[in-house]
Amino acid sequence: MDMKNGRIRNGAPGRVASGTRVIGIGGAGWHMLRAVAARHAEGMSLAEVNTDLRASEVLEGVARHPIGGKVTRGLGAGGDPEVGARAAEESAEAIGDAVGDCATAVLMLGLGGGTGTGAAPAIAAEAKRRGARVVALCALPFEFEGRRRAEQAGRGLEALRAACDVVFAFENDLLARALPEESGVEEAFGLCSEMLARMAVGMHRALVCRGIMDLDPADLARVVGSKGCRIGWAEGSGEHRVNEALDRLADSPLLGGAESGRPWDIVVQVTGGPEMSLSDVQKVTRRIRRQFGEEDVSVTLGALVETAMRGRIDILLGAAESRAVGDGLGAAAKEVRENPGPVERPHRNGTSRVPHVKAVRQIVPPPPPPPPPPAPSMDAGIGEMAGLAAAGDGDAADEDQGNLDPGEAEAMAELAMEGSSGEPVLDEPTAAPGDEAAEAMGAESGDGLFSMDNGEEEGGDDVRFGGSSAAGRGMVQGALNFESPSRGRFDKTEVTMYKGENLDIPTFMRRRLRITTVE
């Protein structure tokens, strides 16, 4: 996908990218995927990629894609990333099928073993080639799993960073701190899977679903991709669901020890039913702000309404210390931040520039909602999700001890910094069904200006996170996102929401009216 000109250029022309594909890779990936399957969300599809199909049972609603039949003879990668990589090479077609035509690919894996570590970079690259935005959620091995796995994990992480837009790498050792001493390994892995599953759904909601307030992918990437990012989550239901969820959030095990009073950079995804009010959302922000100590705390919020969430609320929070933010940025992102490129910043009153308009442009409406997902096959809680008895790819752990260099665990986010650097944000429109040319117009910041075509100013073909884009949603919403600098006249006002619709977005856009440009 090419977002440079506010246009789409799919790797596979004519096909429509939509939704999120969650791909569990290897043994650990399977366990994580199982946790995701238990909390299936609309517009999300699941795929399993594995070399060893003996060990895991078939998950309902999950498409299975065996790889490396020849290389491994179906016996797994034996903890060797080389084998994993060769298996991926051999089964390029299966990987293509696994990736499909999603707008966002979320890879889930344990680093340190064979299949996940070896095959994930190839899968990420394929997803990217097909125009998806790629997020990797991975677990780094425990210290006790030994040096070899730690080293393999480190190298795997490097490779993943190069291939993904955001990598969240969770240090499993943090589990030891989060859980009571008497907790078993199963419980620990269960908690890790639960967290990553929540993150997968959260990523999907933030990046693909159209929300009341959409999280800026750049913010998301910045925080989640930071080293040492903490994740907290909680749910509430019934009359006092908001308070209940907030109380639980405060006790969220993996958030423990997040000291208040430090400069936290926080992203929050709030999902609720249609009854969720703006004051609920405000309450969430306020409480979180207070909890983290008010000062120097930046809270960026995404809010989403799902009918299935009626009477419930789900909060997912990522917090990174501000000074760590940026550490996780890839070189490309840094470069973009430092040299934002020749994109002209429109004046607030919108008079500074007359965009070069193409003869005809289409206003691309939000795509119709994805078909309802199959009913979740499981209704698992944390306990039931325990698994991952053997970490990594399900291979036996090495005996020797070793430490992972914390620097190696640094997560990478390769993202464009338009949003953060205050540059106008080009939208990342996605082809709406039937929109063959996909000549979507990009919205830009500034009072009522569209950026139609910025010419060929920006080079490169890479997929990047745009500031406040709405990729995968087919929405020309970029210029109106919450807290983005581009809400024009409604900047500084609360978003006007009605039944989950953002009324600040022009009605004609939401209603898919087509505007022709007269030459």
Place this chain on the structure above:
Amino acid sequence: MFFARKDRDIVAVEIGTGKMVAVVANVGRDGLVRILGVGEGPSAGVRKGEIIEPEAAREALRDVIAQAEESSGVEIMEVYLALSGGHLECALQSATAEIRGEEQHIDEEDVAVVCRAAEEAQLPPDRLHVATLPGVFRIDGGEPVARPIGMVGHRLDGEFLVVNGVASRLKNIISRVQELEIRVEDVVLSPVASAERVLGPEVREAGALVVDMGAGLTHFAVVAEDRVVHRGVVGVGGDHVTQDISRAFNLPRTNAEELKTQHGTVEPAAFEEGETIELKARSGFAGKRLLARELAMVMRARWEETFEIVREQVPEEMLAVLGGGLVLTGGGSHTRGVGALAERVLGLSVAPAHTGGLAGNIDTISRPELSTVLGSLIWAQCRIEEERERENFGRRFRRVLQQVRMML
């Protein structure tokens, strides 16, 4: 009766999104409201009916107050403030009181007890009670009555529309007035005020829906049997229309505004197929040609949606009994074709706005944009009358504003 028939100057102020207005009037011994002077100017620092830049808002208001003082020759000390905002919410609350005393005659105090009980409904800590609209009463479960005082019974039930708002925003707007060393005598809810202005007594009795299409917000009020039975607000107004035009045709805001006021309509059929509108080039603007029908489509989409939301917020059974139909007011009501559109969406026929109830030089100010502020004067006059009546009883009715004042 000491104060009862003295004439009195009253001032109504509206801090709107598009404009600010202050109107000075005199309430004569005959109860007639005579306009003495008007101050009107563009607004600043206000969006969607809420203050976003306090200083800019205060200065704009200062100008308008000075203008009103000059044109009326009255020094403005206290005002009735028209209050709007997307944060205002209303709920129907009921409460009951046992009638005390041997004879069980219902008095002011009993009514006040019921009223207070209804207001005491739980509010989140950040919200504040703003107003309790006149409600209906039932004595011992009988037929509804509007004025129970003097009647006999054991139990008094009351049902009121109780309005609350976010404390910080209420404070934000009231403070702007106080900063100019002007007291806020009371607040008037915008849709209630507009209804006062545009509905005549017969229509009020028959029932009508008033939709006030402001720059920042669209308010509505349902009046039936001479009282406001429902009110609400849609956080969408003329500003959104301008924004939509600007985004649809890639125009600076000023040009979009110009298009809206000069060529704006919600009837695409008003233009020929292929007919274009041309905006001339000028310094800083390269000029633009666009399809007239598409302009109408963009505007229609916005207002149609807004009316749909209004419709969804008014209970069906309430709409069904509004014999007086629909009255559109506010700046947006100038839009060509908007009446027909509203009729279609809301299923009510449009009635012309009532313009009586005021005296003096009102020709220049009888405009839909000023319905709220003029309505506020009428509302204030009614309250003054009511208070005079109450003072005859020697009891003062509890003011809702006291609460607002306490937190300031």
